[in-house]
Amino acid sequence: LYSSAASDVYKRQKGVCCKYLGDYDEAIENFKTSNSILQSEKAFTAIAEVLEMQKEYDEALECYVEACDIFPENSDVLTQCGLMYQKMGEKIKAFEYLGNALTYNPRNAKAILGAGAILQSSGDFDVALTKYRVAVTQTPNNPFLWNNVGLAFFGKKKLVAAAACLK
Numbered sequence: 001l002y003s004s005a006a007s008d009v010y011k012r013q014k015g016v017c018c019k020y021l022g023d024y025d026e027a028i029e030n031f032k033t034s035n036s037i038l039q040s041e042k043a044f045t046a047i048a049e050v051l052e053m054q055k056e057y058d059e060a061l062e063c064y065v066e067a068c069d070i071f072p073e074n075s076d077v078l079t080q081c082g083l084m085y086q087k088m089g090e091k092i093k094a095f096e097y098l099g100n101a102l103t104y105n106p107r108n109a110k111a112i113l114g115a116g117a118i119l120q121s122s123g124d125f126d127v128a129l130t131k132y133r134v135a136v137t138q139t140p141n142n143p144f145l146w147n148n149v150g151l152a153f154f155g156k157k158k159l160v161a162a163a164a165c166l167k
Contacts, residue, residue: 008038015046024050041067041077048080057088068097075105083114091118109138113145116152125152 015030027050035043044067051060064081071077082097095118101111116131132149139145150165 008034008040008043011037012040012043012046015043019046019050019053024054039070041071041074044070045077045080048084052084057084060084061088073104075101075108075111078104079108079111079114082111086114086118091121094118107134107138109135109142109145112138113142113148117148120148120152120155123155125155128152 011034018027078101085094153162
């Protein structure tokens with residue numbers, strides 16, 4: 001007999017295989033079984049990712065929110081939830097979750113990029129650039145980050161700096 005931890009890992013790995021084979025319903029079922037054995041942020045995130053692949057954004061968001069309730073100090077889960085809110089156009093909720101993620105891990109590059117993008121879209125280019133400075137130390141070769149930095153400089157009418165970043 002397998003221990004519960006081994007069974008959890010087995011179901012989660014089987015879910016990953018099903019996900020990459022395109023059998024999304026089976027993948028979700030395996031991730032949910034894994035989660036019923038031993039709740040983990042990995043299983044919640046995997047379920048939400050599959051739901052996003054199926055364009056079931058409301059259900060994916062519910063899954064991320066549930067994960068945040070169970071793991072309130074996990075900056076990666078908070079970041080994913082914030083990014084999902086951002087994708088759905090709810091900037092205030094997105095900023096709240098991304099801010100909470102940065103409270104627990106101030107160097108979380110994804111959270112910084114998401115929060116910076118919200119600030120930037122609101123026209124607050126200086127604060128966004130301040131956030132991006134921290135993210136550049138974590139992921140200096142991130143093309144999304146340099147795109148946002150370039151667009152922030154463009155918004156500030158610093159065209160040479162914008163062109164340099166976008167190149």
